Amino acid sequence: MKLSFVVPVYNAEKYLDNCIGSLYRQNLQENDFEIICVNDGSKDGSLEVLKRWQALHNNLVIINQENGGVSKARNAGICAASGQYIRFIDSDDYIADGVTYDAVNIAIDNKLDILYTSTLATNREDEYKPRFSECNRNTKILCGKDYFVNNNTPNGVWEFFISRDFIVRNNLKFEEDRICEDGMFMVSSLSLSQRVSKCNVDYYRYIQRPNSITTRKDLKHMQKTADDFAYAIEYINNVIISEKQANDNVEYINKLVQRRNSYFFYFQIRAIKACFSRNQIKSYLKKFRLDGCYPNSGLTKDYYFTHKLLSKLFQFEWLYLLICNGYKVIQKFEKRE
Structure with a gap:
């Protein structure tokens, strides 16, 4: 067959x-x-x-x-x-x-x-x-x-x-x-x-549908999505480490780093929307820092300008934490209305 x-x-x-x-x-x-x-x-x-x-x-x-x-x-x-x-x-x-x-x-x-x-x-x-x-x-x-x-x-x-x-x-x-x-x-x-x-x-x-797993916006789902992106970042990072230890294809390693960085950006976006506590976010970033994933070089030229700009701004932990907090404040006001 x-x-x-x-x-x-x-x-x-x-x-x-x-x-x-x-x-x-x-x-x-x-x-x-x-x-x-x-x-x-x-x-x-x-x-x-x-x-x-x-x-x-x-x-x-x-x-x-x-x-x-x-x-x-x-x-x-x-x-x-x-x-x-x-x-x-x-x-x-x-x-x-x-x-x-x-x-x-x-x-x-x-x-x-x-x-x-x-x-x-x-x-x-x-x-x-x-x-x-x-x-x-x-x-x-x-x-x-x-x-x-x-x-x-x-x-x-x-x-x-x-x-x-x-x-x-x-x-x-x-x-x-x-x-x-x-x-x-x-x-x-x-x-x-x-x-x-x-x-x-x-x-x-x-076909991307409004209620598909990639477009749902409820808080619980967003928190799991952020955590799954964190898992995927670690997964790809382990492949990068293995390739480096094998002294393998440098261009391939660089392309993997680009893919990992794109996952990292989308993790950060989802972590903002997940309304994690400040300590939760700092815990994620600390682990990424220890693993050599953060800060990173951001997104490549293939991405939208706004995404590239945000990716660069997110490399500053203090600024990223400020953005996370600001998003939570806005969400609270919207719920009151």
């Missing part, structure tokens, strides 16, 4: 028909791929939708588990997968019509560990037609570290096909119960991979 689509499902009843329907509108025979849907304790009608699709297709597998989060669902999908390659699909997203055959065969023919494709961020659920159909088979193959250095590598795991054998050999898993799990998985994967490439196929449709 060529391909396993792994689809974590949690309360996605409204989106599943569009998502799964797009997977069946590919130019693949059904015995060449499988769809593994991991129902992560959904409380709506998601399971009924999955069963309806399963009744129509022999290659759709349903795994039911108690709610454990997207990482646990993806890990369960990896364990169940039998395809040569795995493609992770979020249940509220979809893929363009007829774009899989060339891409997955390029990965197979070139024995790639990872193959990147193109993604369109959209708020529409009907952009099925590919914007372009070029798929260059003269693939430039790099090791993962060189690919990371020479490309603007996104964090999302929906961006690429990944070899199941590569995952198993390297015991790659998603960090469970953590936001930023995609970025950590991506860093680990690229650090270990020897054959990475990209084909110019218009593949994925990413």
Whole structure:
């Protein structure tokens, strides 16, 4: 079997028909791929939708588990997968019509560990037609570290096909119960991979929704998000330390530092919105200082000017603490109104 689509499902009843329907509108025979849907304790009608699709297709597998989060669902999908390659699909997203055959065969023919494709961020659920159909088979193959250095590598795991054998050999898993799990998985994967490439196929449709895990704004969620970013910073920093000890690719280390610094900026933004106490924030910053993560060089030129400016200002602890306190004062006044 060529391909396993792994689809974590949690309360996605409204989106599943569009998502799964797009997977069946590919130019693949059904015995060449499988769809593994991991129902992560959904409380709506998601399971009924999955069963309806399963009744129509022999290659759709349903795994039911108690709610454990997207990482646990993806890990369960990896364990169940039998395809040569795995493609992770979020249940509220979809893929363009007829774009899989060339891409997955390029990965197979070139024995790639990872193959990147193109993604369109959209708020529409009907952009099925590919914007372009070029798929260059003269693939430039790099090791993962060189690919990371020479490309603007996104964090999302929906961006690429990944070899199941590569995952198993390297015991790659998603960090469970953590936001930023995609970025950590991506860093680990690229650090270990020897054959990475990209084909110019218009593949994925990413839809950002108001109540998604990345856009929720309640205080408890914001506090967990900040803590998860802190965990991801430490995770990437440990990779940097390992690379330095191995006296490895300097350009790769510098690119990792840039990625860590971007995580650090978004940690600081979320820590402001999380309304942590002054002592909590100082405790975070003290640990980052001891780990050599703070202060840092800030964001690169690729970011918005306002983000770069804030990142520079946040390097001054006294000023950052002042900003945190000011935000809490403003929140108190808004609640009174």
